[in-house]
Amino acid sequence: xxxxxxxxxxxxxxxxxxxxxxxxxxxxxxxxxxxxxxxxxxxxxxxxxxxxxxxxxxxxxxxxxxxxxxxxxxxxxxxxxxxxxxxxxxxxxxxxxxxxxxxxxxxxxxxxxxxxxxxxxxxxxxxxxxxxxxxxxxxxxxxxxxxxxxxxxxxxxxxxxxxxxxxxxxxxxxxxxxxxxxxxxxxxxxxxxxxxxxxxxxxxxxxxxxxxxxxxxxxxxxxxxxxxxxxxxxxxxxxxxxxxxxxxxxxxxxxxxxxxxxxxxxxxxxxxxxxxxxxxxxxxxxxxxxxxxxxxxxxxxxxxxxxxxxxxxxxxxxxxxxxxxxxxxxxxxxxxxxxx
Numbered sequence: 215x216x217x218x219x220x221x222x223x224x225x226x227x228x229x230x231x232x233x234x235x236x237x238x239x240x241x242x243x244x245x246x247x248x249x250x251x252x253x254x255x256x257x258x259x260x261x262x263x264x265x266x267x268x269x270x271x272x273x274x275x276x277x278x279x280x281x282x283x284x285x286x287x288x289x290x291x292x293x294x295x296x297x298x299x300x301x302x303x304x305x306x307x308x309x310x311x312x313x314x315x316x317x318x319x320x321x322x323x324x325x326x327x328x329x330x331x332x333x334x335x336x337x338x339x340x341x342x343x344x345x346x347x348x349x350x351x352x353x354x355x356x357x358x359x360x361x362x363x364x365x366x367x368x369x370x371x372x373x374x375x376x377x378x379x380x381x382x383x384x385x386x387x388x389x390x391x392x393x394x395x396x397x398x399x400x401x402x403x404x405x406x407x408x409x410x411x412x413x414x415x416x417x418x419x420x421x422x423x424x425x426x427x428x429x430x431x432x433x434x435x436x437x438x439x440x441x442x443x444x445x446x447x448x449x450x451x452x453x454x455x456x457x458x459x460x461x462x463x464x465x466x467x468x469x470x471x472x473x474x475x476x477x478x479x480x481x482x483x484x485x486x487x488x489x490x491x492x493x494x495x496x497x498x499x500x501x502x503x504x505x506x507x508x509x510x511x512x513x514x515x516x517x518x519x520x521x522x523x524x525x526x527x528x529x530x531x532x533x534x535x536x537x538x539x540x541x542x543x544x545x546x547x548x549x550x551x552x553x554x
Contacts (some may be wrong), residue, residue, distance in 0.1 A: 215260045220279050220332070221282055224385045225356055231368060233419075235424075236255060240323070246379075250466040251545070254352075256433075256434075256536075258315075267452075272283070275514075276438075287473055296338075301442035303477050304461055310480070313449075316396075317519055322351060322352050322353055322354035323352070323353055323553060324351070324552065324553030325351050325353065325508050325553040326348065326349050326350025326351060326361075326548045326551075327348075327350075327514065327522060327524070327549040327550060327551050327552070327553060328347075328348050328549060328552070329345070329347045329348070329349075329351060329524050329526070329545075329547050329548070329549045330345070330346055330347075330547050330548060331344070331345040331346075331524075331545050331546055331547025331548075332344050332345070332508070332547070338534075339370055339372045340370065340371040340372075341368065341369065341370040341371070341372070342366070342368070342369055343366070343368045343381075343384075343545075344365075344366070344367050345364075345365070345366050345527075345545045345547060346364070346366075347362075347363065347364040347365070348361075348362065348363050348364075349361075349362045349490075349512075350362075350552075350553070351383035354486075355396075356395065356396045357393070357394060357395045357396060358393070359391070359392075359393050360391060360392045360394070361391045361394075362388070362389075362390055362391070363388065363389045363390075364386070364387065364388045365386075365387050366384065366386040366429075366545070367382060367384070367385050367386075367544070368382070368383050368384035368385075368386070369381065369382050369383065370383050378532065382413065384414055385412075385413040385415060386410075386411065386412050386413070387410065387411045388407030388408065388409070388410045388411075389408070389409050389410075390406065390407065390409065390410075390422075391406065391407055391408075392404055392406035392407075393403070393405055393461065394440075396430075397427075399430075399459070400429055400430050401427065401428070401429055402427070402428050402429070402430065402440075402442075403426070403428075404425065404426060404427075404428060404442060404444070405423075405424070405425045406420070406422070406423070406424045406425070407421075407423055408420075408421075408422045409421055409422075410422075414541075415448060415457075415492050415517055415532075415535060415536075416452050416454050416456075417451075417452060417453075417456075418451045418452060418453045419450075419451045420448065420449070420450050420451075421448070421467050422446055422447065422448050422449075423446070423447045423448045424444055424445060424446035424447070424473050425444050425474060426442055426443050426445060427442065427443065427444065428440050428441060428442025428443070428445015429441055429442070429521055429554070432478070435482060436480075436481035437479065438478060438479050439476070439477075439478040439480075440475045440476065440477055440478070441475070442473075442474075442475050442476070442496075443471060443472070443473060443474050443475070444472075444473045445471070445472060445473060446467065446470070446471050446472070446473040446496060447469075447470050448467075448469045448470075448471065448496075448503075449468045450466065450467045451464070451465065451467075452464065452465050452467075453465055453523050457536060459502055460501050460502060460534075462516065467501060467502065469500070469502060469503040470494045471497070471498075471499055472496070472499065473494065473495075473496060474495045474497070475492070475494035475495065476493055477491065477493070478491055479489070486515060487514065487515050487516075488513070488514045488516075488522075489511075489512070489513055490510075490511065490512045491509075491510070491511040491512075492509070492510045492511075493507070493508070494507065494508050495507050498533065504532060504533040504534035505531075505533045506530075506531060506533070507529075507530075507531040508529070508530055508531075509527070509529040510526070510527075511526065511527045511528075511532075512524060512525065513525050513526075514529070516551075519551070520550060520551055521548060521549070521550060521551075522547040522548070522549040522550075522551055523546075523548065523549070524546065524547055524548065525544070525545075525546050526544070526545050526546075527541075527543070527544050528542070528543040528544075528545075529542050
């Protein structure tokens, strides 16, 4: 029993001895690092810098190549010869001529026809009528010249008591012209001159000078239509002692009168027929002038490129004329075309 208690006491004493901490060793202080003192800076001195030397560049001559010594140069290939070919001949050309400047006014063209007609009647009284006329125009883009002429003669042959007599019953002649100048695309000015003779009306010579303004309603190569107005100066000389004008016998008469007119030409579509017409009115402004009107119309049928069959109607009205105041004339014949 005693031995057991002693054994327990010994075990407890050993356990207490192990539980107590061992004495700690004194802490060591790390040694201080030695202090470094900055050395004084030495004064800087300027150092001369020399430019680096540049080796000269050697450019090989044309046709040669610089070849490194370590590289081997292959043998040159034989030249390639192209097959022979025919030489190309280039025609020699001289200097290109400069184009001529276009004219300010294009070249004009003539257009017109020449008519001739003849009629004959036989019986107790033989009569024959001869008609000759020409109408032509010279047209340019900005102006036009119109010329016309006509000659008509009618003669009769009669036998009375064995005596043959020949007389000229009608003789008319007319020559005139007119110049038109465009002011713009639609308006134009004109001046005209005409001479006429009429045996039936005892008119030895009639001279007319007129001028005015007009307008193109239609203007093309095949069709045209113009209207115009102006003033006309007329001077008449009469034969056989003169004619009665307002109850007075006059051998000479001069009048200034207004003028109103229109004229046109048409190429009838799809046919070879051409129509021309012209109507001019001279209104009365005084007792001595009277009122006059003229109408010229014609229809032409082309037979070929040169010949045409023409039919023309002419009408003249004069309020101062003695006897019949209206004259009508219808003529037919062949026309010869010329110009454009």
